[in-house]
Amino acid sequence: MSFIDQPLAGLRRSATVLVITLGLSLGEALASPPALTLAEALERARANNPALAAAGWSVDIARGEREQASLLPNPELSWEMEDTRSDTRTTTVQISQPIELGGKRGARTALAERGIDAAGVEVERARNELRAEVIQAFYGALQADMRVSLAEQSQALAKRGVVIAEGRVRAGKVSPIELTRAQVQLAEVGLELRRATQERASAQVQLQVALGGDASAALKPVGDAAELPRMPDASGLMGALPGSAELRLAQRLIDQQDAAFSLEKRRRIPDLNISLGSQYSAEDRERVNVVGLSMPIPLFDRNQGNVLAAARRADQARDQRNAAELRLRGAVQQALGQWQAASAEVEAFQSALLPAASRAVDSTARGFEMGKFAFLDVLDAQRTLIQARSGYVQALASATAAWVSLERIYGDVSRIDRPGT
Incomplete structure (x- = not known):
């Protein structure tokens, strides 16, 4: 190889290494799932979730029904002929107009307007449902990632026990x-890790379904699985219950049935x-006006x-509203109790149980x-x-x-x- 070919060969090798390195970096970037915060997840779900989009059409449907309810009845044009003989036949042309009495049109329009109100609250309830589903x-998904991470730490711990046992044997x-x-415990931890990995894959599918995206695409939720919002006050929740979407919808249904x-x-x-x-008579060659009621x-x-x-449906709607309020009050109290108990457990695990178990x-x-403890003590601690x-x-999952x-x-x-809510 000449002195000219040697630098060229080195340059080719450097270019090849650079291309391979860039290719690996690009492949890793493409392989890593995109990061996603909770706020971004909620925004994406509001934009892409088909269930929420379907609920949104109900408002336009109700507006169309309201427009139709406010219309006047159409007039009717009729033509009538008596006797088909040209010399003696009589023909009548008339237009008829129904006149609604008793305020039917106004009552029908009011009923349709109550439907618009109910549809708007139904959309709000669908948004709340979607928000809860996304959260x-x-x-x-965050807690599934945590479970996999903890299972991997437990596997490393069990492997350490196997190594210690092998040395002592x-x-x-x-x-x-x-x-x-020790090997049995390692196998049990391996099963737990596989279960955690499978649950993480299922959690990814559930997250994508809630966002309205491709269930096979991976996402990386960003956040702290242990960071939950502050538990609200019970009296504040009970005071805000009449303003909840479900109770307001129940009240709209009462108004609808009353209408x-x-x-x-x-x-x-x-x-x-x-x-x-x-009316024209061919025999008399005379035309007369016709008026009818x-x-x-x-x-x-x-x-x-x-x-x-209709009266019984209105009574039924009132009873259903009362039943919904009782059910929601019970659900709120149950959720608060569950949240309080789970938060206490999380605090106990974070402050005492996990550090003490790790030290043990x-x-x-x-x-x-050092020969001071039996291996059963090690296994029990692990x-x-x-x-x-x-x-x-x-x-954490319960909270x-x-x-x-x-x-x-x-x-x-x-x-x-917050004030004013």
């Missing part, structure tokens, strides 16, 4: 049974039909059945290496720490579930304690 899925200081016990009852009572009044026309006689059908049904593992492992970590994640229950009822729970 549950987001924190479920080789030294002839403990029975090989101790090594078998339907008013409409059915007005329908007992028959409508008047006015007709104007012209007609009205049904409410002898048998006075709409009494529909009036009774370290001390028993060192003591076993098992206690593993169970404490599992209990910690469960307590999150209670928070989500309140979000489903109130929407943004953090707004309740």
Whole structure:
């Protein structure tokens, strides 16, 4: 190789290394899932979730029904011929217009307006439902990541126990049974890690479904799984309960049924039909004007059945509203109790149980290496720490579930304690 070819070869090798390095960096960047905060998740769900989009159409549907309810009835044009013979036939052309009496049009319009109000509150309730679903899925993914991380730490801990047991067995200081016990615990922790990994994949699918995206695409939720909002005051929650979307919707349904009852009572009044026309007689060669009035006689059908049904539906709506309030009060109290108990457990795990269990593992492992403790003590300490970590994640999940229950009822729970809410 000439002195000219040598630098070129080196340059080619450097370019090849640079291309490979850039390719690896780009591949890693493409392989890593995009980061996602809770605020971004909520915004993406509001924009992409099909269930919320479907609920949003109900307002336009109700507005269309209101527009239709306010319209006047169409007139009717008729043509009539008596006797088909050209010399003696009589033809009549007339136009008829129904006149609604008793305020039916106004009552019908009022009923449709109540439907618009109910549709608007229904959309708000759908937004609260979606918000709760996204929070549950987001924190479920965070806690699934935490569970995998803790399971990996437990696996490293169990591997350390196996290494210690192997050294003691080789030294002839403990029975090989101790090594078998350590290997069994390692296998159990491996199963727990596989379960945690599978649950993390399921949590990713649930998060993508809540966001309205591709369920197969991975996301990386960013946040602290243990950082939950401050638990709201019970009196504030109970005071804000009448303003919740579900109770306001129940009240709108009462108003809707009252409007339907008013409409059915007005329908007992028959409508008047006015007709104007012209009649031509070929035999007399004469044209005369025709004026007519007609009205049904409410002898048998006075709409009494529909009036009774509408009255009972209004009573039913009131009872359903009372039942919904009782149910929501019980749900709020239950969620608060669950949140308080779970928060106390989380605090206990963070401040005492987990640090103490971790110290116990370290001390028993060192003591076993020095011959002060039996290996069963090491296994018990490790098992206690593993169970404490599992209990910690469960307590976080329980507190999150209670928070989500309140979000489903109130929407943004953090707004309740603010003035004017």
